Amino acid sequence: MSVTATKSRYQSAEFADRLRRRYAAERRFRLAGMAAVGIASLMLVVLLGSIVGKGYTAxxxxxxxxxxxxxxxxxxxxxxxxxxxxxxxxxxxxxxxxxxxxxxxxxxxxxxxxxxxxxxxxxxxxxxxxxxxxxxxxxxxxxxxxxxxxxxxxxxxxxxxxxxxxxxxxxxxxxxxxxxxxxxxxxxGDSREPEQAGIWGAIVGSFLTLTVTMLLSVPIGVAAAVYLEEFAPKNRWTDLIEVNINNLAAVPSIIFGLLGLAVFLGFFGMPRSAPLVGGLVMALMTLPVIIIASRVALKAVPPSIREAALGVGASPLQTVAHHVLPLAMPGILTGTIIGMARALGETAPLLMIGMVAFIVDIPHGLTDSATALPVQIYMWADSPERAFTERTSAAILVLLAFLILMNGLAVFLRKKFERRW
Amino acid sequence: MSVQTQYPTASVPPRAETQVRAGGPGVKMVARDVKVYYGAKQALKGIDLDIQENRVMALIGPSGCGKSTFLRCLNRMNDTIENCRVEGLIALDGEDVYGRTIDAVQLRARVGMVFQKPNPFPKSIYDNIAYGPRIHGIATHRDEMDEIVQTSLERAGLWNEVKDRLREPGTGLSGGQQQRLCIARAIAVSPEVILMDEPCSALDPIATAHIEELIDELRENYTIVIVTHNMQQAARVSQKTAFFHLGEMVECDDTEEIFTNPRDERTQGYITGRYG
Amino acid sequence: MQIMALLLVLALLTVIGFQLGRSRATASVGGRTVELHSVPSYHGFYVALWAGLPALLLFALWTASEGWMVMQMVLAGLPGRLTHVDGQALSLLRADILNLAHGVNTGRVPDPAVAAAAEQYVRLRSLGDWSLLVIGSCLAMGGLLFARGRITPDLRARNRVERTVNVALVVCSLVAILTTIGIVLSLLFEAMRFFAAVSPIDFLFGTHWSPQMAMRADQVGSSGSFGAIPLFAGTLLITAIAMAVAVPVGLMSAIFMSEYANPTLRTWLKPILEVLAGIPTVVYGFFAALTMAPFVRGLGQAVGLDVSSESALAAGIVMGVMIIPFVSSLSDDVINAVPQSLRDGSYGLGATKSETIRLVVLPAALPGIVAAVMLAVSRAIGETMIVTMAAGLTANLTANPLEAVTTVTTQIATLLVGDQEFDSPKTLSAFGLGLVLFLVTLTLNMVALRVVQKYREKYD
Known part of the structure; x- marks a missing residue:
């Protein structure tokens, strides 16, 4: 393997030829990547386009x-x-x-x-x-x-x-x-006649459901995150809780519906189709999301802040309540909004607890029969009339508008309060 | 650090083919007025340097002086860094490495590199060595590949230690062995020049001694450029030494000259340990 | 109504308790608050906790048990001919009473005794709510006065309050565990009842699924109609199609975005995938049923293939699209976790970018990518809305993607939607399916999360 031999190897026509082929493979690979991104973008455009195209007339x-x-x-x-x-x-x-x-x-x-x-x-x-x-x-x-x-x-x-x-x-x-x-x-509210059907009942139902969800999952989720991140000793027990939370976040949503059906309706005898039960089920479902997001936010607060507070004689709880939690709040809030947006779009668990009924009246309380916006979409999508297809698409556009609003708010909060330590 | 290259175009616009006559006989690589910018920040302020064939050239200087940046220009590794712009001329055997006749892939096959931290691929020892020959299509038969793997490991002084476990992952070796594996991996593609970026900084003294010995042996067949923090190391392994300071090449001479009789007072300050 | 009132009273009393506690603590040392063991606001919290907490606990216990207790009382008052029946009929009776009490129109003329029982149920519930309001308010008041009386300068109010808060934090972190236990127990319990009627062997290995037939009295629990193999096969078929779309597209998108796209392009592409991830599944279902299915069918007809209007292909493709961002973001994470030094090592040997990615980065990231795919599979198996809206209901045992198949989640949803008798094997079979679904997804998730964790540790 002499030096002259190697020189000729990398400068030979053979190598140049091989290099050409290698660069062609490189271009193909890059093209495949672009194609993948292109397919994803195309599907989004087709999806939104078809819904806007079907729905704007409604x-x-x-x-x-x-x-x-x-x-x-x-x-x-x-x-x-x-x-x-x-x-x-x-x-x-x-x-x-x-x-x-x-x-x-x-x-x-x-x-x-x-x-x-x-x-x-x-x-x-x-x-x-x-x-x-x-x-x-x-x-x-x-x-x-x-x-x-x-x-x-x-x-x-x-x-x-x-x-x-x-x-x-x-x-x-x-x-x-x-x-x-x-x-x-x-x-x-809903109606059998497309021209008389509306989504206000479903919007109110969704609002009531989400209110229950938020009131339960946010305090419990943040408290759990604070405990796990700030106070919990690192042992087998807390490891178990952690593994459990991560797994719970990946459990299919319909399983939560089965839980709600068996426990809240079957065992506690709560009313069917009620936003209260819907909210409870959604709260259990969003809880892991909020805990995980809050823990990330708490983790991002540098230890020096805690040391400073403890150093002036604050108790651990005061340290967290006065210093760590306020600093982690934007992150927690962002995570919460994203969790709520997810709950707003969730349908399957609500089917299980009977929020899929045909309900004309606008719900007035947490135990009134109600439906939710995504469930309304599901029900209308099943109706054969062309006019309902149109209204389903319109309802989807309204739902997407709410989701964009919530996610936009989350992005805004993140941008506004983002802090680099 | 994310990778942002647009292969094969470099961050320097291709220039007309330039034949560089500078240097003279026995000169493997030359650098003329090399300037490097990271965004708006200038890291190298016009470096002129000749690298002689079958010699070890050591680049020394305080951290942040640009010696690693310069090293990475020699085989265009800076292409992989976003915002990095290279000006000036670097030539290998009289050919502009940023010119049209050589592209980055070809250049890096001819100018190999060993990094500061041993970075074996998470593959078997055999596949680590065979990786380069495979992508360049050097070996056509299995026997040939076996031979390349064996010679490379032998030259890197690792063969006897690993010959019975070639199928085991390269990440399972000790730090010093990993670094020798990386050197063997670089040798396997038969480069003409080997660049070493502080190859011993992550190793213990015994492993370091091994590598230094190896460098001395490799000089016979390869041209070696080594960046080091350690002046004793530079003195031990190199024949030529260049001292870098704040993006400039302060002086370059025979290693003995630099260490015994530096001309610039900055060099003297550095080697006598006044700063660095 | 009474519940809202009670909550309002409690809120009010806690606020008052806080004020009283604080002012009393200050007064007890004549305004020289340095002489207090804890600052006055802790005394305030102390009193507030005493006012609010016991009453809240009572409220929780009461509301959890009131329905059951009232029902027992109502049942006790019913004539024996109605109550001395087997468990199934009894729970039907309970459901009837509840329906009447909540004013749900069942379309049947109720037994006068049942109607009376329903009225009594409503009356007792209302009575119960009122007593809860009164007792709860008294308890809160009592707690407030008790705590206020205990305030002295030496009271270790801070320690007590903090201990209580600590306990509350622990309880909150246990909710997640309780949820898991609740899921496992409720699925197990209901599935056991199902398996009492249908043998698990027939369920897991039977090839014929038609739960509707079992509605007829003479066929309750008849074996053969609850063979879930066609559902498992259908789920696998649709999941496989979804993965065939999501894995290559998601993975290549991740590679393109992290290795090729420049920052400007990335700021445009990332939101596209995020939007795709944020679209609710019901919207994907609508898209699958109304746009993709006719499109696939039309395409098939154009080349002379007979495609079902609820083909597995359409549902699978749309599910794949839904999972693209999931695969892509998970792969993006693992690809970025591969150290730059490995890439440098490969470039330094003269490898091109794609060679580096294919031969070094991807093999190094393989465990993480496998885990990501497993999580994606778990997601696809558990996805409900797309298949409920776009896949069929008939249980075909076929591997032909152009035919209609049904899935586990579709069946769970259709079995439990609408009016249902809680005890028929038909409804209970949904819990059997739910148990299988839960166990499969749990296993996938556990293994995947474990692999990801190991992988992260390797490169951290």
Whole structure:
């Protein structure tokens, strides 16, 4: 192996050739990495794109303008649907047969009479007068106006028959059809009728659930973290607790649902579908997340701070309460928010404890039957109507907006209070 | 420290092929006006140095003086550091190492390196040695590879200690053995120059003596540049010594000259132990 | 209502107790607080603890046991023809009473005796809540007065308060242990009841799963309909598909981000993966069911393949996408833990970047990467929403990813959603599945966490 021989080796054409191949492999590898990142990004774009694409139309809802006579007798009877129908028939006088009128009836939402009743309740003087009112259209009308039901397919395959389309064209020509912001979506509870269904009930349910979760998991989690990080002796027992917490963080969420079902509902006899139970289950689930995040935050506080406090005669507890905990607070807070965001998106355990019921009323207390936003999404996703698909996507967008808000807050807190020791 | 190279382009723009005539016969590598910047901070302020063939050149100086930085320029290891910029000329056998005819992979095969902390790969002793020959396609047959592994270990003086446990992990060896394994690993690719960055700083005196002996033997076939903190070591192993101070090369001469008769008072201050 | 009132009273009394304790301590030494053993605020905390803690403990015990005790009293008052029945019917009776009491419409006309019992239940609960309010308030008041009376300058208030706080901290750290115990016990207990009806051998090795059939009285516990092999196979199939997506993409993303991407690119790529990780699983489920499944089906039809609309492939791919960020962030950690010196050693020998990664970094990081994959597998096995929404319900024993399969979690969710009798083998089988799921994921997690820990120690 003489020196001259080695020189020729690395400067030979053979080596150069091999080097070319090695660099080609290098480029391929790098390309594979870019492809992986590209796939991940692409999936995110497709996912969000498909949801926005499906859901943005749900924020608008078709309404129909009618000239309604508030007939005294029928208003008092609480039977206002005929009033609306009469007003509708008046717009399309040429449809007179039973079947045709039944078709016309189906143009209006079954919730439209409630609008009239609400108007009368707000202003009793309306009784006996003739008013112009905008009422909710049926969900299929809404889908038609949004262009999801096409008019160029044969009538037999269309969800809207020719009579309905004819009437709608006439209404539209008279400016009596409009697309308004869908306030129902944000103010109503669940409903079998898409145009009357909203997510407010689910949002309140989620809020109540998360409140319970936070009130339980944050104090307990921070206290546990403080004990384990600051006071616990290092022995087998605390090792066990530590291993246990790490494992608990990786237990599938549905198992926590089974725990809730067996213990809180089965053993303690707590009510089904209640935010209280949902909150308890979620609290147990987020507890490990908060403990782990808090321990990391506590660990980041340098020992010199503790020594300084102990040095001026503070008790260990005072040291932690006055110095260590306040300094670790931003980190704990960030971890808490992230844990809460995770709990907000969690669905499976809530299915187990019956928060998956069809609930129209807005919940008012911790033991009222309620559902949660992700569960509402799950239930709507199962509904066959196109209008519900649209609303499911809209509900997802609202859920994502909340999550972005929470995570944004966490990032903001981290940036603002981040401290390098 | 994270790795941020954009292979094969170096952090220095490729230049036209330059044939460097400086140096003269017997000169393996030359450095002319080498400046290195880490971001805005200048680490080397124009180094001129000739490295002679089959000699041991020691680079000494207080910590932070730039001797390791300079060493890492010689085989372009600085390419792997973010924000690091190299200016000036470094040539191997008259060829600009930052030029077009040599690329980093080829250069590092010709200019090997041994690091401060022994860093055997978490593989078997055999695979540690075979790693370089494998990636460069040096051995085509199993027998050839066996031979390369054996000769490399023999030259590094490790063969007798490990010949019965070639399949055991290299991380299981003692510190001194690990460092000799790393030297054997560098030898296995048959480099022309071996750079050593404080190779004994993590070792005990006996292991250090072993390595020093080894360096002396290796001089026969290789050109060696060694960075050291230890002036006795520099005196023991090297024929030439260069003294670095605050990013400058203060003086370079025969080792004996430097230690007995330094021309610069900074050198004198350093070797007499007034600072460092 | 009463509960809120009690909590309010307690909050108020603790605040008052704090003020009283502090002022009394100050007064006891005539304002020269240096003569006190502990500073006045500790005396305040001392009194506050005495006011709040006993009452809170009472509150916790009471609310935990009230439901059960009231139910026992109600049952005792019922005619024997209703209560002298076997355990299963008794728990049905309990459920009926609870449903009536909570105003849940069961759609059945209740037995008048049961209806009366439900009314009595409501009455007793309300009575219980009121007595809790009264007794709790008295207890808090008593505690406050007692503690206030004990305040002297020599009272070691700080030590006492700190000892109490310490105990509270320990109790809090035990909650995690209690949760695990609760999970194990509840799963074991319910699964035992299931295994009393269905033999564990039939459950674990049977190949036919149709729990609905067992609803018919003559088939309760009939063997064969609870064979869980198709569920395990379905879970494995979907998990395998998910891993086939998540491991290469996640690992290569991690490599690209930690070894190739420059800092600017990284600040853009990291949030993308973080967002992907933050999306709730129900959203992935919706995406799988409404976008991915039709897409896969359409693709299959285009090449002449018959793809089920609930194919394992669609659910598996989406689950894989969900797990990409998980694999990527875990691998990122282990890759970054590989010391730079190893990379330098490889570069110094003239290796290219990809050679260094493939031949040095990845082998060195292998234990950590294996652990990451195990955690990802555990995550995939336990994932519920995606499969519930996008995978099938029929238990097919097949390895064809284009067909519909069902999984353990899907079955647990569907068996327990909606109205259910708590004691039928159908519902109990969910706990049997839950037990298996828990044990499998626990084993994976334990081993993986252990490997990761060992790995970290090696390079720290």
């Amino acid at each position: 924020f608008w809802q078709t309404q129909i303008r009618l000239e309604v006579t508030f007939d005294k007798a029928q208003v008092e009877e609480g039977n206002t649907m005929p009033l609306l129908r009469q007003a509708l028939y008046a717009v399309v006088p040429e449809v007179t047969d039973r079947a045709g009128r039944r078709s016309l009836n189906e143009l209006l939402s079954s919730g439209a009479p409630y609008q009239l009743e609400a108007m009368v309740k707000a202003n009793p003087a309306l009784v006996g007068t003739k008013q112009t009112v905008w009422v909710l259209a049926d969900d299929e009308v809404d889908q038609f106006m949004k262009g999801f039901i096409r008019r160029d397919v044969p009538e037999s395959e269309r969800r809207l028959n020719d009579i309905k389309i004819g009437a709608l064209d006439k209404l539209a020509a008279a400016g009596a059809v409009k697309s308004a912001f869908n306030t129902t979506l944000f103010t109503a």
